[in-house]
Amino acid sequence: xxxxxxxxxxxxxxxxxxxxxxxxxxxxxxxxxxxxxxxxxxxxxxxxxxxxxxxxxxxxxxxxxxxxxxxxxxxxxxxxxxxxxxxxxxxxxxxxxxxxxxxxxxxxxxxxxxxxxxxxxxxxxxxxxxxxxxxxxxxxxxxxxxxxxxxxxxxxxxxxxxxxxxxxxxxxxxxxxxxxxxxxxxxxxxxxxxxxxxxxxxxxxxxxxxxxxxxxxxxxxxxxxxxxxxxxxxxxxxxxxxxxxxxxxxxxxxxxxxxxxxxxxxxxxxxxxxxxxxxxxxxxxxxxxxxxxxxxxxxxxxxxxxxxxxxxxxxxxxxxxxxxxxxxxxxxxxxxxxxxxxxxxxxxxxxxxxxxxxxxxxxxxxxxxxxxxxxxxxxxxxxxxxxxxxxxxxxxxxxxxxxxxxxxxxx
Amino acid sequence: xxxxxxxxxxxxxxxxxxxxxxxxxxxxxxxxxxxxxxxxxxxxxxxxxxxxxxxxxxxxxxxxxxxxxxxxxxxxxxxxxxxxxxxxx
Numbered sequence: 001x002x003x004x005x006x007x008x009x010x011x012x013x014x015x016x017x018x019x020x021x022x023x024x025x026x027x028x029x030x031x032x033x034x035x036x037x038x039x040x041x042x043x044x045x046x047x048x049x050x051x052x053x054x055x056x057x058x059x060x061x062x063x064x065x066x067x068x069x070x071x072x073x074x075x076x077x078x079x080x081x082x083x084x085x086x087x088x089x090x091x092x093x094x095x096x097x098x099x100x101x102x103x104x105x106x107x108x109x110x111x112x113x114x115x116x117x118x119x120x121x122x123x124x125x126x127x128x129x130x131x132x133x134x135x136x137x138x139x140x141x142x143x144x145x146x147x148x149x150x151x152x153x154x155x156x157x158x159x160x161x162x163x164x165x166x167x168x169x170x171x172x173x174x175x176x177x178x179x180x181x182x183x184x185x186x187x188x189x190x191x192x193x194x195x196x197x198x199x200x201x202x203x204x205x206x207x208x209x210x211x212x213x214x215x216x217x218x219x220x221x222x223x224x225x226x227x228x229x230x231x232x233x234x235x236x237x238x239x240x241x242x243x244x245x246x247x248x249x250x251x252x253x254x255x256x257x258x259x260x261x262x263x264x265x266x267x268x269x270x271x272x273x274x275x276x277x278x279x280x281x282x283x284x285x286x287x288x289x290x291x292x293x294x295x296x297x298x299x300x301x302x303x304x305x306x307x308x309x310x311x312x313x314x315x316x317x318x319x320x321x322x323x324x325x326x327x328x329x330x331x332x333x334x335x336x337x338x339x340x341x342x343x344x345x346x347x348x349x350x351x352x353x354x355x356x357x358x359x360x361x362x363x364x365x366x367x368x369x370x371x372x373x374x375x376x377x378x379x380x381x382x383x384x385x386x387x388x389x390x391x392x393x394x395x396x397x398x399x400x401x402x403x404x405x406x407x408x409x410x411x
Numbered sequence: 412x413x414x415x416x417x418x419x420x421x422x423x424x425x426x427x428x429x430x431x432x433x434x435x436x437x438x439x440x441x442x443x444x445x446x447x448x449x450x451x452x453x454x455x456x457x458x459x460x461x462x463x464x465x466x467x468x469x470x471x472x473x474x475x476x477x478x479x480x481x482x483x484x485x486x487x488x489x490x491x492x493x494x495x496x497x498x499x500x
Contacts, residue, residue, distance in 0.1 A: 066434060129465060132458045 006178045007410045008353050009252040010091070010240035012084025014077045015347065016052035016233050017336050020084060025354045028362040029383050033217040033336040035231050041197045048209035050216040051195055052233020052338025063150065071137065071146060072111035073193035077236025077343070078143035079150060082187050086151070089240040089252060091185065093151055102155035102183040103144040104174045105238075106166025106190035108342035108397075109199065110140030116196045143191050155183045161342070163397030164302070165263070166190050167237065168345025168405055172261035174241045175405075184243045190346035191236035203232060206271065208306060220339075221366040222303035222332030223310050223374040230304035233338025237346035239353070244410070256353040257410030259390070260291025266400030273309055277316030279402055280394065284320045287392065287404035295321065296328060296406070298355055298391040300348045301378075303332035303364075304339045311373040313394065318376075329386060331379045335365035345395035345403060352391035352407045361386045415498055421490050425483060428463045432456070442484040464490070470497075 011021045017034030018024030027034065037043075038051040059068040062080035071079070086093075093101075115138045118131055136142060141159040148157050156177060160169045167190020174188030194200070203209050210229040212219035220231040247254060264286065266279035273280070288294065299317060303310045310332070318325045333351050340347055355361055360383055367380035388409075395403045422442065430437040433450060446452040452460060457480075461472050464486065470493055480486055 125466075129462075129471070132455075132462050 004179050004181060005244035006175050006241050006258045007244045007247050008239050008255045008258060009242045009247050010085040010087070010089025011255065011350055011353065012081035012088065012238045013236070013347070013350060014054060014057055014080050015235040015237070015337050015340070016054050019054070019057055021088070021354070025358070028333055028336055028351060029360060031336065031363045031365045031381055031383060033220065033365055035219055035233070035338050036216045037213070038195060040195045041200070046201065046204050048204055048211050048229070049213040050210060050219045050231055051200070052231055052235065052340065053195055054234055067146070067150070071142065072114045073234070074107055074109070074111060074191045074236070075143045075146050077191040077193065077234070078105060078238065079146055081189060081191070081236040081238030082147045082151070085187065085238040085240045089242070091240065091252070096185065098152050098154045100155055100183050101153035101185040102157065102174065102177055103147045103153060103187045104156065104158045104160065104170045104177070105144045105188070106160045106162070106168070106170040106342045106345060107140045107143060108161060108163050108166050108192055109194055111138035111142060112196050112199050113193055114138055116198050147187055153187070162401040163399055164339065164341050164344050165395040165397035165401040165403045166342035166345060167347065168349065168393065168395035168403035169263060171239060171241070171258065171346060171349045171405055172263060172403060175258045175261050178241055178243050184246055186241040187238055188241050188346070189236065189238035190343035192340050192342040193234050194232055194341050195234050200232060210305060218366045220305045220335045222301070222305045222335050222364055223371055223378050224367050225369045225371045227305045227307065227310065229306055230334065231338040233340040235337070235340045235343050235347065237343055237350045239346065239349060254410045256356045257408045258405065259293065259408040260287045260406030261403070262286030262290055263401070263403045266402065268400045270399050273312045273396060274400065275312060277312040277319065279400065280313060280316035280396055281319040283402040284316065284392065284394065284404045287406050291406035291408070293390050293406065293408070295324060296390045296392045297386065297388040298352070298361055299328055299330040300351045300391065300393040301330050301332045302394040302396045304334050305332070309396070311371065313396070314374045314376055325376055328377065329361045329379050330376050331362050332364045333362055335367070345393070348393035348395060349405050349407070352393045352405070356388050356391050356407055356409050359385060359388055361388070416494060418487060418491060422487050424467055425464065425486050425490070428460065428467060429483070432460060432463065440483060442482070442487070444483050445481055
């Protein structure tokens with residue numbers, strides 16, 4: 001029996017450089033960064049002051065006001081993304097079997113904002129008094145549960161936490177559940193609201209955040225000689241995955257096909273990537289094999305703008321594609337979105353879908369002086385039209401969690 | 412010593428908390444309103460409510476006492492008793 005095929009029929013996104021797919025894609029096409037000086041919390045004294053902070057986002061536009069008040073910010077991103085994606089897919093939930101619809105999302109941190117506020121507050125009030133909402137508001141799976149509760153979808157409800165690969169794992173596991181016949185439709189993606197004082201401070205202490213504070217929009221500089229760390233961003237990206245035959249039958253918009261997926265571990269370190277990039281190469285090769293394709297026309301790189309990571313990924317791409325690597329456009333859209341941790345893999349997946357649909361490669365913004373160790377075609381500063389049949393998205397998480405997703409045009 | 416908080420003040424504070432939690436007007440909440448039947452507070456809602464009351468009055472409500480509470484007046488009476496007991500110390 002041939003595998004059931006899976007297509008993307010709806011997208012919803014909240015990012016610092018665009019709320020909603022149209023604004024988001026326009027910004028990424030045009031190389032427009034949404035990174036700014038953080039004012040969500042007091043940053044005085046931190047070496048990094050920049051972040052992908054979302055402005056002008058009104059949760060109550062996408063969910064009942066009561067829900068908006070009850071849940072943490074990472075859930076706002078999930079519910080807003082789901083509402084947009086569902087609308088775009090034109091899926092009629094009333095006509096669907098709710099048991100055959102799943103929700104699989106990625107989140108690295110869960111309700112960190114509320115969690116942190118509660119801890120600070122508890123020490124002010126006395127440590128014996130805790131808010132009971134500290135349980136349902138903080139838990140990472142709240143985001144998938146709230147989507148299920150809102151839409152009454154009763155299939156598998158899962159949140160995956162694999163650091164910066166979470167959102168990519170979620171899309172991959174959604175693909176598998178539909179391929180295997182467990183469900184027909186899946187809300188898949190990732191969310192993160194990491195801009196809190198403690199969390200940001202901890203990443204500062206890890207010395208991994210960008211310090212180009214004088215020019216925030218140019219602070220995320222993947223593959224550039226002057227890159228000095230990643231820019232933490234917040235947001236959410238939700239994709240509606242759907243079994244292809246039924247999507248065609250109902251006349252759904254087919255944006256792309258999710259053609260392949262692989263994940264592995266470098267079994268190496270909690271923070272550092274394996275220096276030779278062999279685990280990253282292995283995961284790309286496995287995903288291509290899973291999709292039954294030998295090459296790709298576009299790579300959405302994990303590339304977060306760290307010294308080590310971008311060079312290792314470059315090495316891995318070369319080892320997979322050989323001389324062909326120099327002909328493949330590779331872009332790092334984290335240069336514009338920032339690094340949204342648990343949402344990042346889903347953002348990358350979404351960029352691939354949009355690139356395939358629009359036949360356009362988004363640029364790597366802020367790539368002014370390429371690092372000699374990074375010598376591929378990174379589509380510097382300006383995007384361009386291209387013939388794209390296959391696109392892949394890489395996600396490499398702390399703790400050596402690696403994922404590659406493969407997308408095709410879905411015709 | 413500060414003057415004891417009058418019942419009307421306790422009642423006002425409790426109704427304000429309930430109104431905020433339930434998205435209702437304080438004047439729609441009465442002393443004899445039953446939390447579950449009239450105001451639709453479920454068991455999780457009760458837990459949230461008690462936390463808010465503990466915060467507002469700076470006290471702690473034991474599980475056993477929680478079980479006795481049925482109406483808004485029950486809450487006010489409980490708080491009255493608690494405040495009087497602790498004021499004497």
